[in-house]
Amino acid sequence: MMHLERKNGGWLPAALVLLASLAWGPAGAGEAAAGGRFTTRDQGRDAYQQILWDLVPAAERERVLAGRGLVRQTWVISPSLEPRIAGLGPTYNRPACISCHPRNGRGAAPDDQARPMHSMLVRLSIPGRDAHGGPLPEPVYGDQLNEFGIPGVPGEGEAYLVWESREEQLADGTRVELRAPRVAFRGLIQGPMHPELMTSVRVAPPIFGLGLLEAVPEADILALARAQKKAGQGVAGQPNRVWDAARQRQALGRFGLKANQPTVRQQIAGALAGDMGITSVLFPEPNCPPAQQACAAQSDQHPELVPGALEEMTLYHYLLAVPAPRNQGGPQVRRGRRLFAEAGCASCHQPRLRTGPFPGFPALGGQRIQPYTDLLLHDMGPELADGRPDYQASGSQWRTPPLWGLGLLPTVNGHGTLLHDGRARNVLEAILWHGGEASRSREAVRRLPAAEREALLAFLASL
Amino acid sequence: MGQQMNIKRRRATGLLLAGAAAAGLGGWRGALGAGERVVVLTSYPEELVGRFQLAYEARHPGRRVEILWRQSADALAYLRRGGQQEVDVYWTPAPRNFALLKAEGRLAPLLLDTAALPSRVAGYPISDPDGQFAAFELAGYGIAYNRTALGRLGLTPPRDWRDLADPRYRGQVELPIPGRVGFAPVLIEAVLQGYGWDEGWAVLAAIAANAEFGSGDSNPGTDDLVSGRRAARLTIDFFAAAARSSGASVSFIYPPRTAYNPAQVAILAGAPHPAAARDFVEFLLSAEGQELLLHPDVHRLPVRKALYEAHPELSAQPFAPGNLAYSDVLTRSRQGLVAALFEQALVQPHGRALPLWQALHRAEAAGADPAVTAEARALLSACPVPDAQQADGELRRLFDFPDRVPGQPEPPPAPARLAREAEWRNRVEAAQARAGKLLQAWRS
Numbered sequence: 046m047m048h049l050e051r052k053n054g055g056w057l058p059a060a061l062v063l064l065a066s067l068a069w070g071p072a073g074a075g076e077a078a079a080g081g082r083f084t085t086r087d088q089g090r091d092a093y094q095q096i097l098w099d100l101v102p103a104a105e106r107e108r109v110l111a112g113r114g115l116v117r118q119t120w121v122i123s124p125s126l127e128p129r130i131a132g133l134g135p136t137y138n139r140p141a142c143i144s145c146h147p148r149n150g151r152g153a154a155p156d157d158q159a160r161p162m163h164s165m166l167v168r169l170s171i172p173g174r175d176a177h178g179g180p181l182p183e184p185v186y187g188d189q190l191n192e193f194g195i196p197g198v199p200g201e202g203e204a205y206l207v208w209e210s211r212e213e214q215l216a217d218g219t220r221v222e223l224r225a226p227r228v229a230f231r232g233l234i235q236g237p238m239h240p241e242l243m244t245s246v247r248v249a250p251p252i253f254g255l256g257l258l259e260a261v262p263e264a265d266i267l268a269l270a271r272a273q274k275k276a277g278q279g280v281a282g283q284p285n286r287v288w289d290a291a292r293q294r295q296a297l298g299r300f301g302l303k304a305n306q307p308t309v310r311q312q313i314a315g316a317l318a319g320d321m322g323i324t325s326v327l328f329p330e331p332n333c334p335p336a337q338q339a340c341a342a343q344s345d346q347h348p349e350l351v352p353g354a355l356e357e358m359t360l361y362h363y364l365l366a367v368p369a370p371r372n373q374g375g376p377q378v379r380r381g382r383r384l385f386a387e388a389g390c391a392s393c394h395q396p397r398l399r400t401g402p403f404p405g406f407p408a409l410g411g412q413r414i415q416p417y418t419d420l421l422l423h424d425m426g427p428e429l430a431d432g433r434p435d436y437q438a439s440g441s442q443w444r445t446p447p448l449w450g451l452g453l454l455p456t457v458n459g460h461g462t463l464l465h466d467g468r469a470r471n472v473l474e475a476i477l478w479h480g481g482e483a484s485r486s487r488e489a490v491r492r493l494p495a496a497e498r499e500a501l502l503a504f505l506a507s508l
Numbered sequence: 509m510g511q512q513m514n515i516k517r518r519r520a521t522g523l524l525l526a527g528a529a530a531a532g533l534g535g536w537r538g539a540l541g542a543g544e545r546v547v548v549l550t551s552y553p554e555e556l557v558g559r560f561q562l563a564y565e566a567r568h569p570g571r572r573v574e575i576l577w578r579q580s581a582d583a584l585a586y587l588r589r590g591g592q593q594e595v596d597v598y599w600t601p602a603p604r605n606f607a608l609l610k611a612e613g614r615l616a617p618l619l620l621d622t623a624a625l626p627s628r629v630a631g632y633p634i635s636d637p638d639g640q641f642a643a644f645e646l647a648g649y650g651i652a653y654n655r656t657a658l659g660r661l662g663l664t665p666p667r668d669w670r671d672l673a674d675p676r677y678r679g680q681v682e683l684p685i686p687g688r689v690g691f692a693p694v695l696i697e698a699v700l701q702g703y704g705w706d707e708g709w710a711v712l713a714a715i716a717a718n719a720e721f722g723s724g725d726s727n728p729g730t731d732d733l734v735s736g737r738r739a740a741r742l743t744i745d746f747f748a749a750a751a752r753s754s755g756a757s758v759s760f761i762y763p764p765r766t767a768y769n770p771a772q773v774a775i776l777a778g779a780p781h782p783a784a785a786r787d788f789v790e791f792l793l794s795a796e797g798q799e800l801l802l803h804p805d806v807h808r809l810p811v812r813k814a815l816y817e818a819h820p821e822l823s824a825q826p827f828a829p830g831n832l833a834y835s836d837v838l839t840r841s842r843q844g845l846v847a848a849l850f851e852q853a854l855v856q857p858h859g860r861a862l863p864l865w866q867a868l869h870r871a872e873a874a875g876a877d878p879a880v881t882a883e884a885r886a887l888l889s890a891c892p893v894p895d896a897q898q899a900d901g902e903l904r905r906l907f908d909f910p911d912r913v914p915g916q917p918e919p920p921p922a923p924a925r926l927a928r929e930a931e932w933r934n935r936v937e938a939a940q941a942r943a944g945k946l947l948q949a950w951r952s
Contacts, residue, residue: 119577124914159569
């Protein structure tokens with residue numbers, strides 16, 4: 046793999062290859078093990094839900110299972126006979142993690158404006174920053190529109206998408222229709238939003254392999270940013286710095302579509318609070334309107350999440366294995382891999398990283414992984430921009446999403462829609478939306494003859 | 509940091525929201541119109557609920573299905589607390605709740621066209637004869653097994669519960685505990701009602717001799733079965749079907765006399781959106797709705813007979829002649845008793861029972877005196893409460909599960925109950941001691 050990239054480096058900057066050789070180490074037996082030891086051969090509908098039980102110490106088994114149960118659980122309104130799963134609302138988006146992350150996979154955008162969002166959300170803010178440098182919430186609706194309320198509490202309103210289409214032409218004459226959404230609201234309970242409202246429409250991404258990404262040393266990520274800058278080829282990733290609520294300090298952002306969360310644990314606590322209205326040790330502030338007597342009288346126990354539950358859910362996330370790539374020896378896939386490097390995709394979608402020591406689950410340390418991300422923010426141009434800054438991320442920057450497991454998305458979730466707002470209906474559309482720092486890559490793909498394009502797509506489908 | 513600020517702010521918002529709602533200022537719900545919403549209370553998993561929600565909303569642009577999720581005991585308590593004024597449709601696998609809600613006058617007539625919807629399985633009603641609740645789907649009980657693991661053990665696929673008593677299954681079967689695992693009471697009753705009380709217990713005891721007990725609904729059993737670490741598992745069809753659809757080498761069989769337990773749907777008497785409620789229920793029972801049950805993420809058995817002809821790949825035949833007339837009323841009437849017996853007769857003494865069963869298997873294989881082995885087997889298989897006694901209403905009531913109240917601890921067990929359990933334990937120990945003597949020569 047490495048030699049291919051060296052030999053056919055194209056415009057791939059030397060500094061990147063150099064860095065790559067430092068970080069990747071020798072290719073070898075582990076070639077097809079995208080997640081190091083945490084790689085599953087499952088290629089079916091459960092491919093994103095695999096726990097490799099042999100890697101789980103017997104003493105941790107029950108906790109992993111409990112975490113899985115909570116991630117699959119539909120949460121209930123307090124009071125309940127099941128305090129472990131109670132605390133939903135008073136306002137929320139969906140009652141279960143897997144409503145938005147079905148089969149631990151990806152959500153999708155509604156295809157027409159009559160339909161509500163079922164597996165995505167809209168972040169809200171106005172210009173300015175909060176005390177920790179994060180987005181300043183919309184003054185009335187907060188930083189996320191919660192569409193549902195428990196009985197007696199109205200939902201805040203409904204967001205929907207209006208699609209606009211245009212056509213792109215590839216160099217060989219192939220036409221591709223691209224669609225982009227505009228977000229709009231109806232039934233807003235408190236009337237129109239702030240005049241300077243900024244929105245960010247985000248589809249839920251897959252949630253496997255995240256323990257490995259958390260275990261990538263910060264220094265390696267920062268070194269990638271430096272190397273990209275030094276290469277001077279227009280790709281210049283930037284780390285996000287976000288608020289770490291557990292450590293009470295700024296930290297490198299890794300998770301969320303703008304790398305707006307520092308850890309899996311905080312990401313989960315944020316989802317519980319923001320998407321489901323469930324308080325936890327990290328976000329203990331009750332979400333219960335005091336004037337709602339019924340609600341205030343009912344959910345008086347905060348945090349609502351019972352001790353240990355957040356850790357169990359985090360542990361489950363840590364252990365979710367990465368699907369092994371398939372057909373890696375096939376000539377078309379090999380050609381596609383070369384084209385992926387030649388088109389400069391690999392400078393952001395880093396094929397190889399390694400994990401450092403990881404006390405949270407030591408077995409995750411010391412793994413060579415192939416996530417196809419640099420965990421950095423990139424300016425993706427005006428068309429993908431949401432115009433809503435998120436900590437250090439600008440309105441046009443997004444975190445490079447991992448591409449591991451990409452080819453199994455249709456199998457797992459029955460669709461192939463991609464990008465932060467679900468606009469791309471397949472991989473080719475996703476590539477054609479790349480702008481900004483990735484314009485050059487997009488143009489390289491646009492120029493490819495059909496057979497080469499197919500090879501690139503075959504490679505991506507093999508991941 | 510965004511989240512926390514957001515929540516603080518929301519407190520203020522909440523005040524306004526509450527005010528707006530109280531003043532009837534309308535808002536998003538008002539904007540859509542009351543008829544455009546249907547509020548559904550369910551305990552179905554998200555995979556099933558989400559699919560029906562999407563399909564229904566796609567058919568009725570603008571209409572919204574709002575889901576309230578509660579487990580059965582919680583749902584009943586909630587509906588009794590006044591939730592019946594907030595909910596349109598109750599949709600869940602909990603026959604007891606439907607029977608109680610009907611008896612308490614909390615349900616409205618469904619007024620369904622039931623021509624294509626059978627109301628009985630093997631003569632036993634699955635829908636309310638008075639039309640206040642109707643069966644929506646059936647859960648079938650049986651044996652899931654791993655084909656590779658069976659091959660390794662040199663076993664052919666099981667056909668009936670009793671096949672799992674074969675000594676070659678030693679340590680390879682997972683048996684759920686009825687007092688601890690949600691689906692287990694019906695499963696254990698499928699065996700007890702299928703064979704009759706005494707023989708049913710004997711079969712359970714013999715299976716337990718090969719089994720590990722599965723605990724908890726979070727259900728590691730499926731993982732163990734998929735990986736082949738266990739060969740067989742007594743379970744509900746849809747657990748196994750999910751594993752099967754994901755490509756694992758798992759199969760499932762329905763024993764000849766097994767339970768098909770209905771899940772039902774009803775409209776609440778105080779439904780705020782009765783017209784939408786009726787429409788939603790009709791959708792659930794329509795050919796289109798019933799077909800959704802066959803989706804690999806859902807895997808439930810439809811109640812529309814026609815679907816069984818249209819899908820010959822369905823191995824379940826709940827409406828075929830000769831099935832067990834499984835009674836959920838009987839199950840409920842002795843659920844606490846069966847759970848307590850299972851715990852005292854099979855779970856607690858498990859460690860001491862295993863070597864005795866191994867000795868028995870050795871003795872039988874070695875062709876020991878059949879009178880001796882038969883007596884030892886009878887001792888190890890006997891239920892401490894024989895058939896004649898289990899029917900005693902007073903005994904059953906002693907073990908009834910108390911209705912729980914949120915936030916309140918369960919009441920301690922009655923002394924009479926503890927005394928009974930002690931009595932059973934003594935009986936089991938005495939039987940084990942006698943069997944141990946009979947099998948002395950074969951014990952290792």
